[in-house]
Amino acid sequence: MDLQIAHDAAVAAALEAGAAIRGFYKDEYTVKDKGNDNPLTDADLAADKILEQHLKDRFPDTGWLSEETKDDPTRVERGYCWIVDPLDGTREFTLGIPEFCVSVALIQGDQAVVGVLYNPITDELFSGIVGVGAWYKGEPTHASAHAALDGARVVCSRSEMKKGWFDPWKDQLDLKPVGSVAYKFGLVAAGLAESTFTNKPRNEWDIAGGVAILHAAGGSSSNRHGQPYTFNQPNPLKDGVCGTNGVLHKQILGVMAEQAG
Numbered sequence: 001m002d003l004q005i006a007h008d009a010a011v012a013a014a015l016e017a018g019a020a021i022r023g024f025y026k027d028e029y030t031v032k033d034k035g036n037d038n039p040l041t042d043a044d045l046a047a048d049k050i051l052e053q054h055l056k057d058r059f060p061d062t063g064w065l066s067e068e069t070k071d072d073p074t075r076v077e078r079g080y081c082w083i084v085d086p087l088d089g090t091r092e093f094t095l096g097i098p099e100f101c102v103s104v105a106l107i108q109g110d111q112a113v114v115g116v117l118y119n120p121i122t123d124e125l126f127s128g129i130v131g132v133g134a135w136y137k138g139e140p141t142h143a144s145a146h147a148a149l150d151g152a153r154v155v156c157s158r159s160e161m162k163k164g165w166f167d168p169w170k171d172q173l174d175l176k177p178v179g180s181v182a183y184k185f186g187l188v189a190a191g192l193a194e195s196t197f198t199n200k201p202r203n204e205w206d207i208a209g210g211v212a213i214l215h216a217a218g219g220s221s222s223n224r225h226g227q228p229y230t231f232n233q234p235n236p237l238k239d240g241v242c243g244t245n246g247v248l249h250k251q252i253l254g255v256m257a258e259q260a261g
Contacts, residue, residue: 001059001080003106003114003129010104010116011127013054017047017102018120021087025121026096043093044068047086047102055082055104063107063232067205073234081107081232085205089180098122099179101186105208110230115212117186126186128216136190143219143245144191149173149255152194152248155184160198169255185210185243189217195244195252199224199260204236210243220249224256 024043048068056064063075065083075081082104087093089100098121106114117126126141128134134141146152151174156166158177166175176193178184184196185207208231211221222228224240226249244252 001062001106001108003132006059006106007114007116007127007129009054009058010106010114011118011125013051014102014104014116014118015125016054017050017086018118020046020050021093021100021102022120025093041087041090041094044087044090048084051082051084051086051102051104055084065205065232065236067203076232076234078232079109083107083112083204083208083231085182085209088182088206092179097179099183101180101183103182103205103209105212105231107208107231110232112208112212112215112229112231115209115214115216117182117209117213119183119186124186126189126210126213128189128213130212130216132216134189134213134217136186141190141217143189143214143217144194145247146194146245147247149248149251152252153192155187155193155196157198157200160200165259168258173255181206181241182210185214185221188243188245189214189219191217191245194248195242197224197240197242197244197252197256199240199256201237201239202241204231204233204238207238207241207243214243218246220244220246222249222253224253224260226250226253 063078063081085103101119104116153174155178
């Protein structure tokens, strides 16, 4: 598959899905509860349908994994797989907080090679092709070169910050609570933060798009144990999240180990 063609198709799909989400924002829509404080809205479903039409239907030989679509286990047999979250950060969407995004990733084998994230309210488009480059709002971007924990900008979970999980480092790290796991990855890839991390598990659709863009931008990612991610696995759940500018990766893993202890 031509990765540039796949990238451009993913951008077009994310922009159209984002436009649909924008039409629902702060308007009337149906909210369902999928359990564990995990809402589902009409915006999620509308965006999912658009992504399917643009990507699943256009690339029929490619596997498909979406948070809002019944999983087809045969996807793991495909050489390529799309992994999407039509609306990552649905909780923020329902609260009127503009910290959510459409997330799209193309997996080659078990690696994320193309990623697209789009925040339709702030009109921020993040994208990347591993080995080629990354872009923020259409311009080339790169992860930051900040090499010290002191003053490192960390975009973290709002709920985890409220629980005090980051309190031991609040005087050392520049902590900013932000919604959407995927959006946080985009901010790190664009050099607007040095890291995002959590010891809590996350699913492939939460992180795959952001991982691809971060790697394309020169950053690093792993689970909480420092192990590289593999995608399009039978079980999509991953053991923690660590996304960094690269130079801080080992130091952030150290913070995570202390936090877990």
